[in-house]
Amino acid sequence: NAGVTQTPKFQVLKTGQSMTLQCAQDMNHNSMYWYRQDPGMGLRLIYYSASEGTTDKGEVPNGYNVSRLNKREFSLRLESAAPSQTSVYFCASSEAGGGNTIYFGEGSWLTVV
Amino acid sequence: LAKTTQPISMDSYEGQEVNITCSHNNIATNDYITWYQQFPSQGPRFIIQGYKTKVTNEVASLFIPADRKSSTLSLPRVSLSDTAVYYCLVETYGGATNKLIFGTGTLLAVQP
Numbered sequence: 001n002a003g004v005t006q007t008p009k010f011q012v013l014k015t016g017q018s019m020t021l022q023c024a025q026d027m028n029h030n031s032m033y034w035y036r037q038d039p040g041m042g043l044r045l046i047y048y049s050a051s052e053g054t055t056d057k058g059e060v061p062n063g064y065n066v067s068r069l070n071k072r073e074f075s076l077r078l079e080s081a082a083p084s085q086t087s088v089y090f091c092a093s094s095e096a097g098g099g100n101t102i103y104f105g106e107g108s109w110l111t112v113v
Numbered sequence: 114l115a116k117t118t119q120p121i122s123m124d125s126y127e128g129q130e131v132n133i134t135c136s137h138n139n140i141a142t143n144d145y146i147t148w149y150q151q152f153p154s155q156g157p158r159f160i161i162q163g164y165k166t167k168v169t170n171e172v173a174s175l176f177i178p179a180d181r182k183s184s185t186l187s188l189p190r191v192s193l194s195d196t197a198v199y200y201c202l203v204e205t206y207g208g209a210t211n212k213l214i215f216g217t218g219t220l221l222a223v224q225p
Binding site: 004033035041042043044045048059090092099101102104105106107 | 145147149154155156157158159162198200204205213214215216217218
């Protein structure tokens with residue numbers, strides 16, 4: 001079972017470069033999320049998508065854009081990367097509505113130099 | 114969404130029982146309490162969920178007092194492999210919002 005798949009797993013960017021993190025889930029979930037986790041810190045919600053065609057800001061949306069391409073895929077874009085965006089990024093998915101189990105991907109390690 | 118408060122870290126030894134308490138003073142009637150576990154370099158994974166009293170599964174037990182303003186995750190006879198960060202979430206079951214906030218969690222360090 002693939003579950004939630006993220007690509008790339010590792011990436012190094014120069015300041016000002018752009019890139020897109022891809023995420024896909026094969027569990028037919030309605031809701032998808034992007035979190036970031038800085039070293040030694042907890043998870044912070046960047047954006048979420050309650051259902052296909054909708055996206056909403058989380059705790060730390062500045063500097064990011066998202067696209068819910070279809071029910072399976074939810075991408076995160078950094079238009080102009082900054083060193084402060086160096087972090088581990090986790091994509092997740094769940095059935096719609098609170099209280100349902102959230103399934104996470106393995107993470108994408110991003111370094112901005 | 115109810116705010117949660119957990120200890121930042123806890124230490125234990127192999128074979129001991131570990132109890133991690135989470136405070137959620139403004140929990141609402143329709144809110145459930147869910148705990149996740151995160152190992153280093155991995156995404157969090159679901160451990161247990163409950164509404165009131167006690168819930169037990171093969172991994173842990175969850176104790177919730179009658180007023181539901183706190184909950185305690187109990188890990189029996191921990192091993193080194195239980196070293197991880199444990200997150201407490203309060204969320205409205207079936208609620209329209211999916212704005213799930215994890216917080217900083219509790220780092221459990223199990224020593225030999």
